[in-house]
Amino acid sequence: MKVSFLVPFLASLAAGVPTPPRNDVVSYDGYKVLRINTHGHPSAIREELSGITYEQWNRDVYKHLDILVPPDQVATVEALDLEYQVMHENLGDSIAAESNPRSVWKREVGDLSWYDSYHDYQDHIQYFEDLQKSFPNNSELISSGTSYEGRNIHGLHLWGAGGPGKPAVLYHGNVHAREWITSPVVEYITLQLVTGYNHRDAQTRSFLDKYDFYIVPIVNPDGFAYSHTTDRLWRKNRQPPPENKNQSCFGRDINRNWEFAWDANPLGASTNPCSQSYKGEAPSDAPETQGLDKLVRQLRDGAGIKLYIDWHSYGQYILSPFGYKETLYAPELGKWTKVAGIVSETIRDSSDARTTFTFGPSGATLYPTTGAAPDHVYSIGRAEFSYTIELRDTGKFGFVLPPELIRPTAEEQWEGQKALLSLLDEEFFDGEGPA
Known part of the structure; x- marks a missing residue:
């Protein structure tokens, strides 16, 4: 956010x-x-x-x-x-x-106590490695490049019957380091896909038989690690400041650093290296963005990208392009809005807390953002659906969401994803503007 x-x-x-x-x-x-x-x-x-x-x-x-x-x-x-x-x-x-850990994880993939506590970067890597081992014939560990400090941007590629090579569903988590809730939510969805397929759940199998899933739970590993060791509220990556700026402020906002519309609106990002939304000196001058964009273009040039989701917190929003201009509507907005409305309703109805999400085009609904991933993956990556999902909450806890809310947040998002994935091939009105 x-x-x-x-x-x-x-x-x-x-x-x-x-x-x-x-x-x-x-x-x-x-x-x-x-x-x-x-x-x-x-x-x-x-x-x-x-x-x-x-x-x-x-x-x-x-x-x-x-x-x-x-x-x-x-x-x-x-x-x-x-x-x-x-x-x-x-x-x-x-x-x-x-x-503080609320329970001890038993290092078993099906042990849901993983979702009772937050975990550090190395534990997340181990968890994804264990997930891959539980699904060896239909998955592979992948890398979306290397961070500035040399950490692997790890991920998992899942597929179903007929092998890989189908249209892609791409998930990104922890773009902003302090938004800890995003990585366990992405991991929980991954767990449900793997265990559902292994247990022959018909709906889950239909998702994996139709799409390849590329899941990257922590796209900003340096910032994420720093938020655990040094500053809980760190947001950006850990790239040093530009030499020509005479500054000591570290970090670029990875979600203002993508190529598309990088410089389209002065309100959409900052040119100040000390700002939380510093966009960098040039498009994709953050190594994390470079690696992530390389995968986006590879998927585009393969079977294409069916769905992209960039997970954030907080606020409870489902946002679609465009972000860089409040009054610019994509031709697909009618379709995106209908789907987002159904997903929002599904989340609310599945949640004991009746969690409610606001939805609409990003710039008009929330605020202008330039160089943002959903705009880029839609416009350059040609994704058919592209969203930002801002997770719980609406402001009771903000960025520091208590660990007891990890599992209910993840569970309601899985219900929302099941609804969304079921709608990807439906016919919708594609007129410009709200449906």
């Missing part, structure tokens, strides 16, 4: 100015996360907050503004005449609780 309204606190802490040494762990003890009611007047609220250092977590601020407040600013914010709810009383405590 994008964060673009930045103040001195974010520039000095979350964006990394100066970048802390790798062993200098960023502490959020005493930091408070507040949801401030804006009542449709966000500019007035920002005026009230002027002079206060904070990080904004959300971008859709018409109803509320989610902010991370450092300890020395908490009393000042609370003294203002603002309506707010507390998301995290002490973010440091929430992060500590999030990191």
